[in-house]
Amino acid sequence: MxxxxxxxxxxxxxxxxxxxxxxxxxxxxxxxxxxxxxxxxxxxxxxxxxxxxxxxxxxxxxxxxxxxxxxxxxxxxxxxxxxxxxxxxxxxxxxxxxxxxxxxxxxxxxxxxxxxxxxxxxxxxxxxxxxxxxxxxxxxxxxxxxxxxxxxxxxxxxxxxxxxxxxxxxxxxxxxxxxxxxxxxxxxxxxxxxxxxxxxxxxxxxxxxxxxxxxxxxxxxxxxxxxxKRSLCAMEYVYFSRPDSNENYVNVHASRKKMGKELAKEAPADADIVVGVPDSSISAAIGFAEESGLPYEMGIIKNRYVGRTFIQPSQDLRELGVKMKLSPVRGIIEGKRVIMIDDSIVRGTTSKRIVKLLKEAGAKEVHVRIASPAITDPCFYGVDMSTKDELIAANHSIDEIAKIIGADSISFLSEEGLQRAILKDNSINQGICMACMTGKYPVQEEEEKEVTYTS
Missing domain, CATH: 3.60.20.10 (Aminohydrolase, N-terminal nucleophile (Ntn) domain)
Incomplete structure (x- = not known):
């Protein structure tokens, strides 16, 4: 707006x-x-x-x-x-x-x-x-x-x-x-x-x-x-917002970079390079590379004339959009053990396609690291994730997810790691909504609301 x-x-x-x-x-x-x-x-x-x-x-x-x-x-x-x-x-x-x-x-x-x-x-x-x-x-x-x-x-x-x-x-x-x-x-x-x-x-x-x-x-x-207590949507930092925006007085790029650093501490992998899935994962990939001491490489190129696949209105359009949107850089990927950083996994189809692209480009191994906790619950607050049936992490174990998307391994950022990356202090009015990751909803539909006006 x-x-x-x-x-x-x-x-x-x-x-x-x-x-x-x-x-x-x-x-x-x-x-x-x-x-x-x-x-x-x-x-x-x-x-x-x-x-x-x-x-x-x-x-x-x-x-x-x-x-x-x-x-x-x-x-x-x-x-x-x-x-x-x-x-x-x-x-x-x-x-x-x-x-x-x-x-x-x-x-x-x-x-x-x-x-x-x-x-x-x-x-x-x-x-x-x-x-x-x-x-x-x-x-x-x-x-x-x-x-x-x-x-x-x-x-x-x-x-x-x-x-x-x-x-x-x-x-x-x-x-x-x-x-x-x-x-x-x-x-x-x-x-x-x-x-x-x-x-x-x-x-x-x-x-x-x-x-x-x-x-x-x-x-x-x-x-x-x-x-x-403020419950600003965690997905605003993870995916939705532009990296140059500030939300709750925290810069989005800086918070994503911290997500990557926290993820590197929690889930390292033996690899040669780190690549990020454009665009919202680039900041986290840079943070992961800095923390792990591995080189960050531009191993995936985005077609700038294709829109965001997650917010496409149908699954068919999402899958077609991924194919049109992303291309691996064979000269960077071939023969390498790759850590692929992505911001989140919702349905898993996008990640599956990207892992396949990387391996087709000659990657020896692809270790997927997700710069947010696993999405296990539907969102009722304005993100198109309305049922558990469509959420891959709600229905499969970590090992099963890795097998489904074709990755050699996969790990997610912890809830605590996400909070450390986003929250700037522990004041009473600070907080983020992680309902899609925890099942703990800050607003319930059946709750009663009192009418109060204060100037």
Whole structure:
């Protein structure tokens, strides 16, 4: 997500902000602009470049905009589900962008339909718009807070009206969201790399349970819920985020490099070279090589014109994507014992294909080292891992996994090693969500939520 308030080139800057976060979603993209009197939208299925290739930015005039790139975990792949979602009413318009997953969305949809609401999409994001409007008092801090307190799950929201922009983060802070400044303009983004892209400076992160209101008078903050211990998604550090982003005031590249160092301490191997699977594993591979004293080599080349395979919407596309995306460097690999560093194993098909590529290129041995703990449990917070059946580590032992993917050995980083790599201190508000690796979920769907407002 990306939003900006108070800049003459709001739509163009939102485009560049979304482009810098294209890695977060490749199914669709959209921008809603506030021209001072009404909200206008341009969105479609596809990459940011494709969606806005023929867009006329002179028709997206305004000093305020929000944008979104879609990676679906709920709702079908359809143009109607591409965000931001825009709703018009007699009392004013409302645009929504959402990162995360609402666990009780099905229940809330049922309640809304019984009360007469007709939902237009299959996305859980739309539910918030109906909840905000349900109390009949208009769109403000109270109506938004009421709506948010009915939701259970992981969410970061950007909400835009004709008068204001709102940013909200769930009480556990599972998804990232930060605020920056570009001159006098406020900027909100899922990753801080978007600030660097447009020349903005980082101001601060949105706190768990916080609702930020931005308008021409500046920035205002209230609490719609009590902050819990921060449980920022570990996969943000392991896979999703760009290495130049900072999350919870920790640089992603630095944390990945530490993951590699911890992994080298925990699971060394007799080998000749270390290679990383581009791109998210390169930092960990460098750390592993430094700690182990082995040379790091560019043994796998990535085709820069193929997207991320893990977030492809089907298994067939993932497998085809791996074949198109990665190529071994025979001159580096041939005759060598290789330590292959990857960030994670979810279904195992990608790792199997890469190990096969390396051995076809002449590698004598391939020892796979994973810079995160084994993923054994589904994610309900916005990562497309919804059942145990699809998770290779949930159904097979370490030795079985090595045999399935064709590796000579495989080891995973420990939970403690991951925490040492990510957490900068042991304060009460520090923490990461490792539910997909531990089965310990910081948010449960059946839990009761108290409505509290504090300024």
């Amino acid at each position: 990306f939003g900006i308030w108070g800049h003459d080139k709001a739509a163009e800057l939102t485009y560049y902000g979304l482009h810098s976060m294209q890695h977060r979603g490749q199914e669709g993209a959209g921008i809603v602009v506030n021209d001072g009197t009404e909200l206008n939208v341009h969105k479609d299925l596809g990459l940011v470049n494709d969606v806005f290739k023929h867009a006329k930015f002179d028709q997206l005039q305004g000093r305020v905009a929000i944008g979104h790139v879609r990676y679906s975990t709920q709702g079908e792949k359809a143009a109607s589900n591409v965000q931001p979602l825009l709703f018009h009413a007699q009392t004013g318009s409302l645009a929504l962008a959402h990162n995360g997953n609402i666990m009780n969305a099905y229940k809330l949809r049922g309640e809304l339909e019984k009360q007469g609401s007709i939902l237009q999409t299959s996305s859980d994001t739309e539910v918030l718009a109906h909840l905000i409007k349900r109390n009949g008092e208009g769109i403000n801090e109270n109506s938004i807070s009421d709506a948010l307190n009915q939701m259970v799950g992981a969410y970061a929201y950007l909400i835009l009206t004709e008068e204001k922009m709102y940013a909200a983060l769930d009480p556990s802070g599972i998804r990232p969201l930060s605020i920056g400044l570009l001159g006098d303009a406020y900027v909100v983004a899922s990753e801080t790399c978007a600030f660097d892209q447009i020349g903005a400076t980082f101001l601060r992160e949105v706190l768990p349970g916080e609702l930020i209101t931005i308008d021409d008078n500046g920035l205002k903050s209230i609490r719609f819920a009590e902050q819990r």
